[in-house]
Amino acid sequence: MKLKSKLLISFGIILFVPIFMAAVISGFFFRVQVEEVAENIVFRPDVKSLFFEIVFSIFLILLLTALLLTMWIYQSIITPIRKLQKAADNIKEGNLDFQLEIDGSEGDELNELCVSFEDMRRRLKENAEEKIHNESENKTLISNIAHDLKTPITAIKGYAEGIMDGVANTPEKVDKYVRTIYSKANEMDTLINELTLYSKIDTNRIPYNFAKINVGEYFSDCVEEIGMDLEHKGIGLAYYNYVEDSVVIIADPEQLRRVVNNIVGNSAKYMNKPNGFINIRIKDVGDFIQVEIEDNGKGIPAKDLPYIFDRFYRGDASRNSATGGSGIGLSIVKKIIEDHGGKIWATSKEDTGTIMYFVIRKYQEVINE
Numbered sequence: 334m335k336l337k338s339k340l341l342i343s344f345g346i347i348l349f350v351p352i353f354m355a356a357v358i359s360g361f362f363f364r365v366q367v368e369e370v371a372e373n374i375v376f377r378p379d380v381k382s383l384f385f386e387i388v389f390s391i392f393l394i395l396l397l398t399a400l401l402l403t404m405w406i407y408q409s410i411i412t413p414i415r416k417l418q419k420a421a422d423n424i425k426e427g428n429l430d431f432q433l434e435i436d437g438s439e440g441d442e443l444n445e446l447c448v449s450f451e452d453m454r455r456r457l458k459e460n461a462e463e464k465i466h467n468e469s470e471n472k473t474l475i476s477n478i479a480h481d482l483k484t485p486i487t488a489i490k491g492y493a494e495g496i497m498d499g500v501a502n503t504p505e506k507v508d509k510y511v512r513t514i515y516s517k518a519n520e521m522d523t524l525i526n527e528l529t530l531y532s533k534i535d536t537n538r539i540p541y542n543f544a545k546i547n548v549g550e551y552f553s554d555c556v557e558e559i560g561m562d563l564e565h566k567g568i569g570l571a572y573y574n575y576v577e578d579s580v581v582i583i584a585d586p587e588q589l590r591r592v593v594n595n596i597v598g599n600s601a602k603y604m605n606k607p608n609g610f611i612n613i614r615i616k617d618v619g620d621f622i623q624v625e626i627e628d629n630g631k632g633i634p635a636k637d638l639p640y641i642f643d644r645f646y647r648g649d650a651s652r653n654s655a656t657g658g659s660g661i662g663l664s665i666v667k668k669i670i671e672d673h674g675g676k677i678w679a680t681s682k683e684d685t686g687t688i689m690y691f692v693i694r695k696y697q698e699v700i701n702e
């Protein structure tokens with residue numbers, strides 16, 4: 334049954350039930366009074382007309398009240414329903430920009446329904462926009478991967494042809510060509526491994542093995558390992574630990590090492606000075622420890638800085654340069670740090686150097702007294 338019909342029926346009932354009851358009761362009293370009048374042998378003809386006037390006035394007042402109340406309820410229900418209907422039709426047609434006007438009072442159930450509906454539309458819109466954004470990112474990803482795989486493959490093909498055609502005509506040349514092929518194949522292997530890891534991390538398929546880690550011990554081990562590697566590359570390394578010996582964090586040691594290696598790896602990769610240097614500082618900042626990795630490399634242009642943690646983002650200079658890479662490194666780093674409940678950011682000055690910062694919450698023993 335339509336809302337309108339239901340309201341009309343209620344309107345009728347509101348109006349006629351009291352009138353009917355009033356008529357029955359008044360009729361009864363009228364008869365009693367007529368009998369009394371008859372007994373007193375005084376007949377009063379105006380009593381009858383007065384009775385009808387009263388009944389008619391009551392009827393008129395009831396009619397107006399019921400009419401006003403019904404219209405008021407009808408309007409307050411039907412107006413938001415019509416709006417909702419229009420908004421739902423728009424969503425059905427795929428128009429997620431249609432905004433529902435909310436002008437009811439707070440606490441009104443239909444107004445709350447409209448607010449929820451508007452929230453739903455906003456979420457749907459955000460999801461749709463995110464989907465479009467992801468699709469375009471995926472397209473960029475495919476073209477980046479194609480580009481990054483094509484470069485070493487072209488080189489491998491070229492050097493293999495060189496060997497087959499006899500261009501590499503001395504054992505030294507053959508050796509050099511084979512080594513280049515090997516290093517290009519390694520490059521591809523690293524890229525594919527990074528991609529696999531990224532997709533696992535992105536879809537939360539990496540089970541973290543969180544453990545209590547002593548900050549001082551962990552980072553001094555880490556730095557020792559990095560130092561040896563950097564020595565080969567002719568880059569100096571200094572380590573400053575400002576946290577107390579007892580400070581502990583909860584982290585996955587393997588993934589945290591990946592974070593440090595990735596950042597230091599970038600510092601080494603983008604080093605453009607003969608006296609390259611990396612400073613690693615561990616600081617105590619209240620509830621967190623802050624790790625700072627500073628280099629005196631080529632720096633990041635201000636226009637690239639906000640995007641370096643985005644997946645597959647590489648500065649123009651990096652993309653066009655000979656340095657390999659796909660721009661996944663820092664996005665993996667960011668994801669790992671965020672999965673540890675931390676934050677990462679960077680400051681940089683072109684031609685001067687870069688500082689990467691990340692914070693991880695300290696572990697505090699809960700003492701039950």
Ligand SMILES: Nc1ncnc2c1ncn2[C@@H]1O[C@H](COP(=O)(O)OP(=O)(O)OP(=O)(O)O)[C@@H](O)[C@H]1O
Binds near residue numbers: 600646651657659687
């Ligand atoms: N220490 C740094 N010095 C200068 N530029 C940097 C530094 N670290 C990052 N960048 C810039 O940020 C970009 C993104 O870094 P990221 O590690 O995500 O990717 P990548 O090093 O290019 O590739 P990948 O790490 O996947 O091999 C780099 O391409 C580079 O332009």
Ligand SMILES: [Mg+2]
Binds near residue numbers: 595598661
């Ligand atoms: Mg990198």
